[in-house]
Amino acid sequence: MVSRYQVLEDILEEVRGRKSLVATALILAPILSFLLSLLVGRYQISPQIVFSVLISKILPFHYDVPKQVEIVIIQVRLPRAIAAALVGAALALSGTSFQGLFRNPLVSSQILGVASGAGFGAALALLLSGDPVIVQVSAFGFGIVAVAISYALSRTYRETSLLTLVLAGIVVGALFSALISLIKYVADPYEKLPSITFWLMGSLSAVSFRELTWNFIPIVVPCIILVLARWRLNVLSLGEEEAKALGIDVERMRMLVISCCTLMTAAAVSIAGMVGWVGLVIPHIGRMLVGPDHKVLVPASIAIGAAYLLIVDSMVRIVSTFEMPLGVLTAIIGAPFFAYLLRKRTVSWR
Amino acid sequence: MRLEVRGLHFSYTPEREVLKDISFDVERGDIFCVLGPNGCGKTTLLKCLGGILKPNKGSILLDGVEASTISRAEYAKLVGYVPQEHGLVFPYKTIDVVLMGRAPHLGIFSTPSEKDYRIAEEALREVGIYHLKDRPYVELSGGERQLVIIARVLAQQPEILLLDEPTSHLDIKNQMAILRIVTKLAEQGMTIVMSTHFPRHALLFSSKVGIMVGGRFIAIGNPEEVVTEERLKKAYDIDIKILTVKNPLGDRAIKVCIPVEALSGRQLVGGAWSRV
Known part of the structure; x- marks a missing residue:
């Protein structure tokens, strides 16, 4: 066993030594996975046709294909691929930011209860109306409400302590999980319950451009802010006192990071449902490849997260004749990988 | 500053x-x-x-x-x-x-x-x-x-x-x-x-x-005036002896502080100090 780990570690060491190689791979991975994701699906279309149709939309030349084929490519696969990239990037980036902020490599984007809150919002909307727009808005809104409650609960005499914040997040997460169960319990088992359950398992199969335009800004704007402020995450990860001594307004910086992560995750969950493990595992893969410096780690996480979800979402469509729920597959791949990381903990953190 | x-x-x-x-x-x-x-x-x-x-x-x-x-x-x-x-x-x-x-x-x-x-x-x-x-x-x-x-x-x-x-x-x-x-x-x-x-x-x-x-x-x-045996006793609640040692590298003498217990060579309970 040991020797096999050693081999893997040697490979990683080798890869880390070649910075330009890693950088190239990190740039190419999301692009290639994006193209891959446009090619796969139950409706067989040759790559040549797919790319011709795409190019004909950008460049002024006409390419004649059946209307149906064009709809599959432009209305179904393209928004789905964009959504997978955005959701993957958002979850991975908020995971990385939270791990830095909380100085804990075991937290993920869900630590403050955003996913449970969003799940509850979606379940409630599915129970009461079922209109996809209302479901999205409700998921997004309750995701933010959950984090706001966590934050409010953790306010103490002088300032917010990270430990109480995590505990408050766990409490709020548990509360919303219980409320989700309650909704499932009262939901009509033939009509409502399956749609709630399926939503909670996560999927990108119903994504259209309408959802994307809704969620584009709450994902992209916080993402830009975090990328710009990424070096500050290094200083924040030193802990409250040292960050203060280095001139950082810790309270305000925390608020900024938490707000950005919450907006991104709430939007991601409202598009894709509960997609676990991305926000936990991707930051670790990033650290293995480029090291812990957030200056490099933040862009790397975005690239890896986008590529990972694009690939998993492609697999969802390939592995079986029915569509496997996305959240199930990310967990099936993510959980064993994380177990491996726990055994080899020196690779990614102390 | x-x-x-x-x-x-x-x-x-x-x-x-x-x-x-x-x-x-x-x-x-x-x-x-x-x-x-x-x-x-x-x-x-x-x-x-x-x-x-x-x-x-x-x-x-x-x-x-x-x-x-x-x-x-x-x-x-x-x-x-x-x-x-x-x-x-x-x-x-x-x-x-x-x-x-x-x-x-x-x-x-x-x-x-x-x-x-x-x-x-x-x-x-x-x-x-x-x-x-x-x-x-x-x-x-x-x-x-x-x-x-x-x-x-x-x-x-x-x-x-x-x-x-x-x-x-x-x-x-x-x-x-x-x-x-x-x-x-x-x-x-x-x-x-x-x-x-x-x-x-x-x-x-x-x-x-x-x-x-x-x-x-x-x-x-000033260190010379402030650090005295009485004040150290008051601070640390044990008897401390300040000894003046001739500095082999110069003419200024150096002061060292040693707990009296260590000087007395008494064996403490648990053997923390032993006779030198």
């Missing part, structure tokens, strides 16, 4: 006051050593001076300017703080840890520039650990880590340096290395406040000593 403290009070909870009416001043280039038993408030005092804790009452003046009127980032450009313990979770490279000292000089949306790298490398050279530049901080020894943190505070380029027990957990060689650097910095004009558990360090290196007991100074002043 001149540091003045006037009537400082601090409490974590309303019931118990940790700092009571602290007043002192330190001139440019001075080394002010704070002695005192565990829990007397040394760390709290340094945290107040470092702007990490807000005093309940009293004022801290930097060259006559009230500290509370200075923004956090500006303050960090003037005052550097070396904490007693630093828990790094992520295995940052040493140079990246030192670079973080540039934080007060960088805007929220900027990353370190070439110039910041050069300053960080210069700081590593100054404390003599440039060769550790690319090693992960978490893999370094205690002494090396302390030097890294001192390099970080140098990269911060402050005018006042606060050190919280910089020599605890270190072996004699590393203790001397740290004290040598601190002395050099003072000679270059930095104002230094440091807490220590070693009265001999205070006697050897400081220009001013304060003995703190129960949140207040029982004496402040």
Whole structure:
């Protein structure tokens, strides 16, 4: 066993030594996975046709294909691929930011209860109306409400302590999980319950451009802010006192990071449902490849997260004749990988 | 830069006051050593001076300017703080840890520039650990880590340096290395406040000593006059003998402090001391 780990570690060491190689791979991975994701699906279309149709939309030349084929490519696969990239990037980036902020490599984007809150919002909307727009808005809104409650609960005499914040997040997460169960319990088992359950398992199969335009800004704007402020995450990860001594307004910086992560995750969950493990595992893969410096780690996480979800979402469509729920597959791949990381903990953190 | 403290009070909870009416001043280039038993408030005092804790009452003046009127980032450009313990979770490279000292000089949306790298490398050279530049901080020894943190505070380029027990957990060689650097910095004009558990360090290196007991100074002043057997007994609640030893390298005699129990050669319960 040991020797096999050693081999893997040697490979990683080798890869880390070649910075330009890693950088190239990190740039190419999301692009290639994006193209891959446009090619796969139950409706067989040759790559040549797919790319011709795409190019004909950008460049002024006409390419004649059946209307149906064009709809599959432009209305179904393209928004789905964009959504997978955005959701993957958002979850991975908020995971990385939270791990830095909380100085804990075991937290993920869900630590403050955003996913449970969003799940509850979606379940409630599915129970009461079922209109996809209302479901999205409700998921997004309750995701933010959950984090706001966590934050409010953790306010103490002088300032917010990270430990109480995590505990408050766990409490709020548990509360919303219980409320989700309650909704499932009262939901009509033939009509409502399956749609709630399926939503909670996560999927990108119903994504259209309408959802994307809704969620584009709450994902992209916080993402830009975090990328710009990424070096500050290094200083924040030193802990409250040292960050203060280095001139950082810790309270305000925390608020900024938490707000950005919450907006991104709430939007991601409202598009894709509960997609676990991305926000936990991707930051670790990033650290293995480029090291812990957030200056490099933040862009790397975005690239890896986008590529990972694009690939998993492609697999969802390939592995079986029915569509496997996305959240199930990310967990099936993510959980064993994380177990491996726990055994080899020196690779990614102390 | 001149540091003045006037009537400082601090409490974590309303019931118990940790700092009571602290007043002192330190001139440019001075080394002010704070002695005192565990829990007397040394760390709290340094945290107040470092702007990490807000005093309940009293004022801290930097060259006559009230500290509370200075923004956090500006303050960090003037005052550097070396904490007693630093828990790094992520295995940052040493140079990246030192670079973080540039934080007060960088805007929220900027990353370190070439110039910041050069300053960080210069700081590593100054404390003599440039060769550790690319090693992960978490893999370094205690002494090396302390030097890294001192390099970080140098990269911060402050005018006042606060050190919280910089020599605890270190072996004699590393203790001397740290004290040598601190002395050099003072000679270059930095104002230094440091807490220590070693009265001999205070006697050897400081220009001013304060003995703190129960949140207040029982004496402040010249080390030779302030550090006496009675005051050390009052502070540490054990009998301490101050011995004068002839300095083999010069004519100035050196004073050393030794617990009387150790001198008597008595076997303590549990065998902590044995006859020499």
